[in-house]
Amino acid sequence: MKKQMPKKEKLKKHYSKGITLIALVITIIVLLILAGVSIAMLTGENGVLTKATEAKDQTEIAQEKEEIQMAYAAAKANKVEDVADPVTADELNTELDKLNSKGETSGSGTLTVTFSDSQRKYTINQSTGAISDPITDDTEEDEDKKAIKMIVNSGEDGIVVLPFDAENSGTISKINWGDGKIETISKSEYIEKSKIASIKKNIKVAAYNPYSKIYHKYEEKNKEIEVEVDGDIKEISSSASTIYYDKELGRNIYYDEGPNKIIEITQWGETGLTNIYLGGCTKLRKIASPSENSFINITNFVETFWDCENLTSIPEDLFSNCPNVTYFNGTFSGCTNLTGEAVPLWERVDGWESLDFKNAREWIGTKPDGNACYMDCTKLSNYSSIPDYWKDGYSE
Numbered sequence: 425m426k427k428q429m430p431k432k433e434k435l436k437k438h439y440s441k442g443i444t445l446i447a448l449v450i451t452i453i454v455l456l457i458l459a460g461v462s463i464a465m466l467t468g469e470n471g472v473l474t475k476a477t478e479a480k481d482q483t484e485i486a487q488e489k490e491e492i493q494m495a496y497a498a499a500k501a502n503k504v505e506d507v508a509d510p511v512t513a514d515e516l517n518t519e520l521d522k523l524n525s526k527g528e529t530s531g532s533g534t535l536t537v538t539f540s541d542s543q544r545k546y547t548i549n550q551s552t553g554a555i556s557d558p559i560t561d562d563t564e565e566d567e568d569k570k571a572i573k574m575i576v577n578s579g580e581d582g583i584v585v586l587p588f589d590a591e592n593s594g595t596i597s598k599i600n601w602g603d604g605k606i607e608t609i610s611k612s613e614y615i616e617k618s619k620i621a622s623i624k625k626n627i628k629v630a631a632y633n634p635y636s637k638i639y640h641k642y643e644e645k646n647k648e649i650e651v652e653v654d655g656d657i658k659e660i661s662s663s664a665s666t667i668y669y670d671k672e673l674g675r676n677i678y679y680d681e682g683p684n685k686i687i688e689i690t691q692w693g694e695t696g697l698t699n700i701y702l703g704g705c706t707k708l709r710k711i712a713s714p715s716e717n718s719f720i721n722i723t724n725f726v727e728t729f730w731d732c733e734n735l736t737s738i739p740e741d742l743f744s745n746c747p748n749v750t751y752f753n754g755t756f757s758g759c760t761n762l763t764g765e766a767v768p769l770w771e772r773v774d775g776w777e778s779l780d781f782k783n784a785r786e787w788i789g790t791k792p793d794g795n796a797c798y799m800d801c802t803k804l805s806n807y808s809s810i811p812d813y814w815k816d817g818y819s820e
Contacts (some may be wrong), residue, residue, distance in 0.1 A: 495519035703730035
């Protein structure tokens with residue numbers, strides 16, 4: 425007869441099995457934790473694989489930049505007659521091919537080199553050879569926000585002259601004319617085109633014509649097109665649109681119609697503007713709200729929109745972030761079709777509440793100065809509430 429196991433022994437055996445199962449579960453949990461730690465060490469933000477990938481990317485970036493530098497130097501060296509001439513996309517591509525590089529160049533002025541393997545893009549200054557870090561989608565989006573954008577009308581003759589001049593505008597790096605034509609014009613390039621040779625005391629000197637050399641002839645007439653202008657642009661001036669240097673004729677052409685080709689400012693951008701003068705742009709019908717840093721460097725808005733008789737409204741935040749402005753003289757003078765409420769710029773004057781709105785003399789010398797800021801803007805709903813000095817000016 426089979427001997428029965430004592431109850432105590434049965435319990436001992438039962439609990440021994442239970443302890444083994446718990447130990448197994450704990451072991452599995454520990455292994456999972458260790459696995460997680462190992463994976464994190466390999467693939468985490470500071471993991472081995474991540475660091476290795478970053479190191480690989482940095483090595484590739486350095487190699488790609490070196491290829492661009494070598495190709496640019498070689499292209500420059502080939503310019504025996506005039507080493508100061510900018511390197512073109514074709515010249516750079518020729519030298520990149522010699523290096524068996526995967527880079528391909530496009531554009532002008534500021535060239536773009538794209539590497540087919542890595543899909544990385546770099547910009548290189550056509551004249552100086554300066555190379556950017558790799559361009560990302562975010563970089564391109566940020567650059568797009570920095571550009572000045574305007575709608576122009578090609579008119580009967582198809583000619584549009586942009587309101588930027590060689591002396592004051594800064595450096596324009598790229599212009600997208602909106603019809604498939606993209607060009608770059610550095611400051612040195614269009615100053616050079618504007619030189620007028622003269623002889624004074626038997627010494628040849630160069631006088632600069634401070635007007636725009638930035639113009640375009642559109643094939644389509646009477647068409648509204650958005651133009652995008654990139655660069656370190658300090659000034660917008662409609663007077664620069666009244667003359668241009670005709671490349672075919674080899675001389676300056678006076679062009680009174682120029683300011684009337686500007687229809688809208690759709691983006692002020694963030695180019696470092698210090699001055700805006702769009703006076704006499706009679707067809708200007710709309711202006712955009714500025715971004716946070718569009719007007720941060722501007723100190724005066726003297727006659728900025730003088731005689732823009734087609735302008736019907738002003739963005740409420742147009743002057744919201746320009747704390748250093750001391751002059752609003754004639755800013756909207758002659759904008760006879762402005763409607764809505766006038767931006768109460770006079771409230772920036774210290775102690776304005778205690779000044780007599782009907783006594784222009786009291787406002788003389790106050791800052792910011794708003795002499796005739798809203799002159800003839802009689803359609804504004806709060807026109808009667810504007811200080812006389814700010815709408816009529818002051819004269820003895």
